[in-house]
Amino acid sequence: MTVPSGGETANTTSVLRIMNERAVYERIRLLGPVSRPQLAEATGLSKPTISLALADLERAALVRPVGHRTGNAGRAALLYEIRPEAGWVIGLDVGRQWVRAALVDLGGEIAVREDVSARSGDAGELIDQLAEIVDTLAAASGGQITNIVLGTPGVYDLDNERLHLAPNIPGWNEPGVTAKLAERLPAPFAIENDIALAALGEQGYGLGADLRHFVYVSIGTGIGMGIIVDGRLYRGSRGAAGEIAFLPMGETDPLAQAADSRRHGMLESVASAPAVVATARRLGITGEITAKRVFDEARDGDPVAVRAVAREADHVAHALAGVVALLDPELIVLGGGIGGHGADVLLDEVRDRLETMTPLGAPRVEVSPLGDDAVVLGALATGLATARALVFDRAIAGAGDVPGRANRP
Numbered sequence: 001m002t003v004p005s006g007g008e009t010a011n012t013t014s015v016l017r018i019m020n021e022r023a024v025y026e027r028i029r030l031l032g033p034v035s036r037p038q039l040a041e042a043t044g045l046s047k048p049t050i051s052l053a054l055a056d057l058e059r060a061a062l063v064r065p066v067g068h069r070t071g072n073a074g075r076a077a078l079l080y081e082i083r084p085e086a087g088w089v090i091g092l093d094v095g096r097q098w099v100r101a102a103l104v105d106l107g108g109e110i111a112v113r114e115d116v117s118a119r120s121g122d123a124g125e126l127i128d129q130l131a132e133i134v135d136t137l138a139a140a141s142g143g144q145i146t147n148i149v150l151g152t153p154g155v156y157d158l159d160n161e162r163l164h165l166a167p168n169i170p171g172w173n174e175p176g177v178t179a180k181l182a183e184r185l186p187a188p189f190a191i192e193n194d195i196a197l198a199a200l201g202e203q204g205y206g207l208g209a210d211l212r213h214f215v216y217v218s219i220g221t222g223i224g225m226g227i228i229v230d231g232r233l234y235r236g237s238r239g240a241a242g243e244i245a246f247l248p249m250g251e252t253d254p255l256a257q258a259a260d261s262r263r264h265g266m267l268e269s270v271a272s273a274p275a276v277v278a279t280a281r282r283l284g285i286t287g288e289i290t291a292k293r294v295f296d297e298a299r300d301g302d303p304v305a306v307r308a309v310a311r312e313a314d315h316v317a318h319a320l321a322g323v324v325a326l327l328d329p330e331l332i333v334l335g336g337g338i339g340g341h342g343a344d345v346l347l348d349e350v351r352d353r354l355e356t357m358t359p360l361g362a363p364r365v366e367v368s369p370l371g372d373d374a375v376v377l378g379a380l381a382t383g384l385a386t387a388r389a390l391v392f393d394r395a396i397a398g399a400g401d402v403p404g405r406a407n408r409p
Contacts, residue, residue: 017052017053017056018396020043020045020049020052020053021053021056021057021392021396022392022396023043023045023053024039024043024045024050024053024054024057025057025062025063025082025392027039027042027043028057028063028080028081028082029082029106029388032081033066033067033079033080033081034079034080034081035077035078035079035080036050036051036054036077036078036080037077038077039054039080054080056396057396060395060396061083061086061395062082062083062086062391062392062395062396063080063081063082063083064080064081064082064083065078065079065080066079066080066081067079081107082106082107083106084105084106084107084108084109085105085106085142085144086106086391086395087105087106087144087146087147087387087388087390087391088103088104088105088106088111088138088141088144088145088146088387089103089104089105089106089145089146089147089148089149089380089383089384089387090102090103090104090134090137090138090145090147090148090149090187090383091104091148091149091151091376091377091378091379091380091383092130092133092134092148092149092150092151092376092379093151093194093197093375093376093379094118094126094130094150094151094152094169094194095118095120095152095153095168095169095194095221096118096120096153096168096169096221097117097118097120097221098115098116098117098118098372099115099116099117099118099129099130099133100114100115100372100373100375100376101113101114101115101116101133101134101137101376102114102137102376102379102380103137103140103141104380104383104384105141106146106384106387106388106391108380108384110380111140111141112136112137112140113376114133114136115372116129116133120168120169120170121170122170122171123169123170123171123172123174123177123180124171124180126169126171126172127177127180127181127184128184130150130181130184130185131184131185134148134184134185134186135186138186138187143186145186145187146187146188146387146390146391147187147188147189147190147383147386147387147390148185148187148188148189148190148383149189149190149192149197149379149380149382149383149386150181150189150190150191150192150379151192151193151194151196151197151198151375151376151378151379152166152169152172152191152192152193152194153165153166153168153169153172153193153194153222153224154166154169154172154173154193155193155238155239155240155243156178156191156192156193156239160175160176161175161176161177161178161179162174162175162176162177162178163177163178163191164240165240165243165245167264168221168222178191188390190382190383190386192378192379192382193224193226193239193242194218194224194375195216195217195218195224195225195226195242195375196226196227196233196235196242196378197226197374197375197378197379197382198216198218198226198335198368198370198374198375198378199214199215199216199225199226199227199228199233199333199378200226200228200233200378200381200382201370201373201374201375201376201377201378201379201381202214202216202226202333202335202368202370202374202378203228203231203378203381204377204378204381205370205377205381206333206368206369206370206374207331207333207366207368207369208228208331208333211228211330211331212228212229212230212231212330213228213229213230213327213328213329213330214228214329214330214331214332214333215227215228215242215323215327215329215331215332215333216228216333216335216368216374217244217319217320217323217332217333217334217335217336217339218334218335218336218339219271219272219273219316219334219335219336219337219338219339220272220273220336220337220338220339221272221273221274221337222245222264222268222272223244223245223265223267223268223271223272223319223336224242224243224244224245225242225243225244225323226242227241227242227327229327243265244265244267244319244323245264245265245266245267245268245272246265246266246267246268247265247266247267247319247322248266249266249267249270249315249318249319249322267315267319270315271312271315271316271319272338273290273291273337273338274291275312275315276291276294276295276308276309276312276338277289277290277291277294279308279311279312280294280304280305280308283304283307283308284304285297285304285305285308291337291338291342292337292341292342294308294309295309295338295341295342295345295346298345299344299345309342309345309346309349310349312338312346313346313349313350313353314353316339316346316350317349317350317353317354317357318353318357320332320350320354320365321354321357321358324354324358324360324362324363325358325360328360328363329363330363330364331363331364331365331366332363332364332365332366333366333367333368334347334350334365334366334367334368335367335368335370335371335374339367339368340367340368340371340372343367347365347367350365351365
């Protein structure tokens with residue numbers, strides 16, 4: 001038998017202490033204002049162990065007492081909650097037209113929310129703009145930003161510090177672009193595909209909250225899909241899972257696609273907002289055409305606009321039929337400029353077509369209730385999970401981090 005040395009015993013005791021404190025911290029976060037007896041019941045730890053853990057968490061400024069529980073006989077129990085200002089997270093949704101940003105404390109309370117027109121004509125200008133937005137939000141937190149999560153079109157290439165498959169943002173695919181971004185941001189940050197974050201936003205705040213298998217499909221200037229499998233985001237081997245813009249379907253021979261279609265993808269070339277405009281023009285609509293105008297006129301019964309929307313519904317349904325065959329989701333959530341805002345004239349037609357295309361039985365197809373906030377909410381949810389761990393490790397376990405390094409959440 002090997003007798004542990006005093007150092008090993010002390011180390012084991014230290015590890016158990018940290019494990020207990022982490023368990024108590026997580027339960028306080030999940031349960032809200034909670035008493036010591038409730039924590040003992042929820043964690044299975046003894047009351048003396050709970051008291052020791054709370055003392056350490058209070059000293060580390062991670063939790064605080066918030067009064068007593070009233071209404072029960074006997075001594076009123078002291079209640080504890082996490083200190084929300086112990087850490088702050090910034091979520092960014094970076095698109096061709098808009099940058100949407102939010103600042104949230106560790107309790108999940110949004111302190112600042114702002115949307116600004118994107119300066120996306122040049123990568124350098126866009127990086128400058130993102131740095132300005134982050135600086136403004138950081139000032140609102142007192143400069144205590146713990147983590148930043150940035151959602152963007154494309155697939156993040158960590159080795160070459162660039163983004164692939166992001167043709168709608170000029171310069172975003174140049175090598176070293178994310179390194180330039182890292183130089184301008186004040187805290188550790190993660191880069192994630194925007195539609196993947198929208199799926200996580202839907203999981204945390206929307207229709208996917210209680211589901212294990214669902215997909216979020218965004219249809220707008222571009223087309224993309226976020227995939228939740230067994231309750232977790234599925235990225236694929238290179239982070240490109242869900243890039244359904246490149247599904248080989250459309251009105252032309254895949255071998256004869258123009259260079260622009262190869263950059264944007266076959267499905268995107270026939271089903272995105274610009275494609276709706278092109279279809280409407282081919283069908284005879286004149287003047288200044290936007291996807292919004294096409295859907296508005298279809299809503300009013302214009303026969304040509306109705307035909308254009310029917311074409312769009314057909315392309316979308318074909319794509320979703322492939323998704324159903326491959327992934328068998330419980331739910332398909334539609335978002336984006338067309339998937340969300342045009343849903344009242346598109347949804348029923350997509351459902352009807354999809355029902356005829358799969359003998360498996362079509363899953364529910366619904367419109368996201370989160371609207372334009374889906375990506376930001378996904379970024380905040382992802383960032384909060386990381387920030388809570390970082391704050392705990394810094395305060396209790398003493399673990400460090402690598403400031404300014406971009407990674408995946």
